Amino acid sequence: MLDKNALQQLRQLKTHIIDTKDQGEGEVRGSQRRFGFVRLDDKRDVFLAPDDMQRVFPGDRVKITVHTDDKGKFKAELEKLIDSPLDCFTGRYVVRGQGHFVEPDLPRFNKLLFIPPSQRKKCAEGDLLYCQVAQHPFKDGKSQVKVLENIGSPDQPGIEGKYTQRKFKLPRDWPASAGITEDVYLNDREDLRELPFVTIDAAETRDLDDALWAQSNDKGWLLKVAVADPGAVIAPGSPIDLAAKLRASSVYLPGFNQPMMPNSVSQGACSLLANEDRPAIVCTMQISTDGAISDVQFSEALIHSQGKLSYNDVHADIHGEMDLALPSLKDLYTASQALNKYRREHHIVMPEQADFHFQLNEQRKIEAIVKVERNDAHRLVEECMLAANRSAAEWLGDDPALFVSHAGLREDRLDNVRKVMAKELPELGDCDISTLAGYKALIKACDTSSSSLPLRSTFARMLQPGTISAEAAPHFGLGLERYTTFTSPLRKYSDLIVQRCIRAKLRGETIQRPDEDTATALQDAIRNGRQASNQMEQWLQYQYLATNTSDTVYPARIAHVNGGGFTVELEDLGINGFVEARTIPEKLSFDADTLRLYNDHNSYQLEQKVNVKVSELDDFQRKLMFILA
Structure with missing residues (x-):
């Protein structure tokens, strides 16, 4: 038997061995292949072999021992699973021989998860599922899932919208008591119903946030931007208010929209519909002949829109191709031109981008994609909205509000x-x-x-990306010292908050400053909605592209470049896909300063025009690869 001294020496040796091991904690990251990496807290990326990758999920937090080979490369040995955030997820039902699995719809997740016989129910191969992890594979490399819902088959009309709603957890139901109250500020409102306000939007739009009016004077133009006032009938903390806060913004999916507020509010009671009395927050500005803004005033008002106009009709009226018999349109157009000129001289005007409109068939698939170029009516509305939002940021000063900032270059x-x-x-x-x-x-x-x-x-x-914050900060993208938005309160909850702050200042009331946690939560929810919209659009776009032959040649422009290749956007369809550098003859070098791939014979850089053909397409995984034609 070992005496006490020997046992103590063994314990000390064991402790020394553990202490001298290179160990650390970090997050598992997947790759396009079966192996992965662990990003340690000290920023090292440690290789995780395929067998070990089978025991973890991307996103897991693990403890590892780091081994270094003869070439100085790091390799991870799994020691402990600390946390696994993966719980519920969506995916596709897959059959491999006798095995039944779900293929998770998760980024860089390259494994199938086993569905035990008791969970298969009446699922068929290809069905889209909503699942929950029932057994983590860390112990033996074997995982199991529980099927919570069979969302539907891939050929079901509208399945893309139903699946996207489930994947991104977009709430669809409203509280039972989602009603609104009477306008509590009605008796104190300025009566502006005689002014010929008009709304200018897409012809099919019903959630009308803003109405415009302008009139020339000896200083330039008097411009009024009237914004829908849902805060007049929706109390903070009420069921409908909490539901809107949870949504954070309206999400516009092709043929499948999630409004931030019930349609009875956003398209009815609070929408600035033509020939209806509506409460509004009105921003009044004096626009000088050179486009400078002065004499900013805000008021709670009652307005009566005298026309619901489309962008195309207003553009035609501006250029004498149609007569809408509304004199204020000419003043709105000339005022907007002056505002744009001032911004070009003193701030920053962002480059314009075309929109792409999807025409859906009865199966809710894309039948055609129509490229829609911005016209002068779009620019008119944009300048008026920017002017009102810029003015709100300056008028609020250091009072409580939410602001939109942009910190410039990374x-x-x-x-x-x-x-x-x-x-x-x-x-x-x-x-x-x-x-x-x-x-x-x-x-x-x-x-x-x-x-x-x-x-x-x-x-x-x-x-860097733009952010919503509780403190004013410069907006580099617009070239402004401070900026906020309040002109879309039916579609964005942050705008509703700013509108409430404006009202509080008008009335001399105190309002609690929104905190950074609120700003961050709204930012995250808005980002989630934007990802949902982008992914569903990609899904439908790729399905549409799959109806063409593989030999179809598409004109495109290079939209982004990295060391592995470049992203292109199809000029007539607005669809993005990737061209791998390895598919181009002769090795290319990457210039990280100018974002350019080049060799002695060819060069590929941003905005360059190229012709491409589809080489690989998976609409469910949203994978689209091109080769140069």
């Missing part, structure tokens, strides 16, 4: 931008592009540069 890409500037824009010298003034100077230099590189598009791929 910090990790500043050096890339400076290298390009030194070569292509040497006149900027020591311009500090991390400041708003410096960024504005950079963009204006791009717009006037004679460089052969698409500078503005290149820098746009290096920007």
Whole structure:
């Protein structure tokens, strides 16, 4: 037997071995293949072999021992499962021989999960499922799931919308007491029903947030933007208010929409419908002949829209192709031109992008994709909305509200931008592009540069995303010191909050400043809705593309470039897919500064026109690969 000293020495040796091991905790990350990685808290990426990858899910938090081979490469040995956030998910029913599985619809998740016989119910191969993890594979590499719902078969009309709603957990039901109250501010409203306000939107739109009126005067134009006032009939904390807050925004899916508020409110009681009295928050601005904004005032008002106009009709009226007999349209157009001119001189105007309209058939599949170019009516409305929102941010000052900010270029890409500037824009010298003034100077230099590189598009791929915050901060994308939005309160809950803040200031009431947790939750919900919309559009687009022959050639432009290849957008359809660099003869080098792939014979960069053909397409997995034609 070992004496006490020997036992103590063994314990100390065991402790020493454990202490000297290179161990750490991190998150499992999948790849396009069977292996994966663990991103440790110290930022190291450690290789996870296929056999070990079978024991974990992407997103799992694990403890590992790090081994280093003779070439200095890290390899992970799994020690402990700390947390597994994967619970419920959607996927596709798959049969492999005698085995029945679900193929999870999750990013970089390359494994099938076993469905035991008791859970198969009446599912058929290809059915779309909503499942829950019943057994984690960490112990023995074997996982099991429970089928919570058979969403439907892939050929069921409208299945894409039903599936997307379930995948992104978009709420569809309203509380039983989702009613509205009487307008509690009616007696104090300014009566503007005699002013000929009009709404300008798509012909099919019913949730009308804003109405416009302008009149020329000796200083330029008096512009009034009237915004629907749902806060007058929806009390904070009421069932309908909490339901709208949970949704955060309306989500527009092809043939399948989720409104932020019930249609009875967003398309009825609070919509600024023509020939109806409606409560509104009105922003009044004096627009000078050079487009500057002054004398900003806000009021609670009662308005009576005198026309629901479409973009196409207003554009035709502006250019003398139609007479809508509304004199204010001419003043609205000339005022919007002055506003745009001022923004181009003093702020930043973002490049325009075409919209793509889906025409659906009875099966709710795309029958045709129509490219819709923006016209002068779209620009008119955009300038008026921007003017009202800019004015709201300035008028609110440091009072409680939510703001929209944009922090400019990503910090990790500043050096890339400076290298390009030194070569292509040497006149900027020591311009500090991390400041708003410096960024504005950079963009204006791009717009006037004679460089052969698409500078503005290149820098746009290096920007941070915009955010909603409780504190005012610069909006680099618009070139503004501060910015907010209040003009879409029927569609965006953050706008409803800002509108309530405006009312509180008008009435001299105190209002609790929205906190960052609220701003973050709204941002996350809006992002979730946007992802839902994008993924369903991709699904339908890829189905539509699959109806064409594999030899069909599509004109496209390069929309993004990385070391592995480039994303292209089909010019006539707006569909995005990827061209792998390895499919192009002769190896390509990647320039991370200019986002360009090149060799001695060819070069591929942003905005370049190319012709492509489909090489691989999976509409469910939203995988679309092109090759150059």
